[in-house]
Amino acid sequence: MATPLQFTDLVDDVFYMILGYLDTADILALSRSCRRLHSRLEPCLFRDELSCDRALRWACCKDLPTLVRxxxxxxxxxxxxxxxxxxYAWDSMxxxxxxxxxxxxFGSLGAFRALLDLGATTNVQLPKEVHNNRYEYLHIDDEISSLAKSLSMKRHAALLKVFVESDAATTMPLIDGTAFLDQCLLNxxxxxxxxxxxxxxxxxxxxxxxxxxxxxxxxxxxALAVIWNRPVVDLLCRFGATMEGKAIPRNLGLKWFHIPIFAAARQMHEHGTEVVQSLLDAGTRANHCADVSVRGGRRKPLSLESEFRLQESDKQTNMYSSCAPxxxxxxxxxxxxxxxxxRLPPTEGLKFWxxxxxxxxxxxxxHQMPPRCCCVKQKLSxxxxxxxAKWTWQTHLHDEYFHVxxxxxxVRLGREAIPAFKPKRCISGEALPDSPAARHAIICNKQMLLCDEEICTRVGSTH
Known part of the structure; x- marks a missing residue:
């Protein structure tokens, strides 16, 4: 009976032809199966530049520092x-x-540390012209931006610590004009x-x-810390962050997440008044003014989703844009x-301010300082x-909406003019009707009285 042919007994031409259809992971797995295969496959893993680079990439993915070296x-x-x-026929890219x-x-700490020990850097010098009939490309801006995002991930804290303490961190280029470590901080x-x-x-x-x-x-x-990472607010202040936010001239592109007190106000409905109070205690004013706009959609009317319960639809329609200084x-x-x-009813939130x-x-x-006020630049709502503009009149079904x-x-609200509410009563003392339409009519009448009073004030000031 003939002895079965083993893979290790194949002649080199057939052996290497078969290996041409295998990737680095398969070849490495075969090399671990027996010593004879390992001795024949070792040269295949690192036979040329492309094979070495393929093995290096695979080692980085699988966290194999020995294979990296x-x-x-x-x-x-x-x-x-x-x-x-x-x-191509004439060259290669x-x-x-x-x-x-x-x-x-991939969070490969061992491979990452081995790369830094071997001198890996982002300052890669590639041939600017055709070299050995090939063009070489490295989209360095995208690569560095992706590196900053990966290092800043919550589960990669150990990688971040290893990197910032290495020499490579001191030679990193800017990312769209921002220092690399600053971009890592934002991420x-x-x-x-x-x-x-x-x-x-x-x-x-x-x-x-x-x-x-x-x-x-x-x-x-x-502002980012206020929104996503509140435990580090005090830490940022110790390292030079200021409560005023970005110290640049206010412009139309400025959004609420550029200013800490605006970011805290955005989170107040969900998380309470703690962060806002800390900013106010640090000297920020409740009527801090900036040229900020918000854009949203009008809420759809109440829809009857069941026989017993009316719910406000989460979908929005009729886009609106308004100044929110x-x-x-x-x-x-x-x-x-x-x-x-x-947790924080809207009436209590308004009273807090x-x-x-x-x-x-x-x-x-x-606003307390008219000369620097951004409100005078455009007509305020x-x-x-x-x-x-955001909620429909059917929302009057909720007592909180009507009371706000x-x-x-x-006519006037302030620290000395905070109205008190009685159950099922308006501020004026009248009984609170149950019908949303009747409540809407009360608010419309008060709005008309305010407009009439404002017109009378303007006419009186001109005479």
């Missing part, structure tokens, strides 16, 4: 292994990728990174003060429910109009 020793490009080769980005993307705040990870970035060169002073659309780090506008825009049994210095006359909030509009249609 073997691939680099065999001729692999430690910083930018080849990702893809497109061959070689596309490379950053090895540090691959290891960071880390967005992802809710740990206190230790944010502290590590700040101690190794990331600067919230530099981010607040630069132009552009990068958000304010302190003070935090009170942002707070009112953030309200998604008018139920009275929530009034107790902390907000003054309202004829439905308009007042009254606060009650701002709400009714009842307050905002008073």
């Amino acid at each position: 073997r691939a680099v020793a065999g001729g692999g490009h430690v910083s930018a292994p080849i990702r893809k080769v497109k061959k 070689v596309f490379r990728t950053l090895s540090l980005r691959i290891a960071a993307k 880390a705040l967005r992802s809710g990174a740990s206190f230790e990870a944010v502290e590590c970035l700040l101690q190794n060169g990331a600067s919230p003060a530099r981010l607040q002073s630069e132009r552009g659309n990068n958000p304010c780090p302190l 003070m935090p009170i506008y942002i707070y009112l825009d953030s309200i998604t429910s008018w139920e009275s049994n929530q 009034l107790k902390n210095g907000l003054d309202i006359e004829a439905g308009l909030p007042l 009254t606060l009650y109009s701002f709400i009714t 509009l009842d307050m905002l249609t008073e």
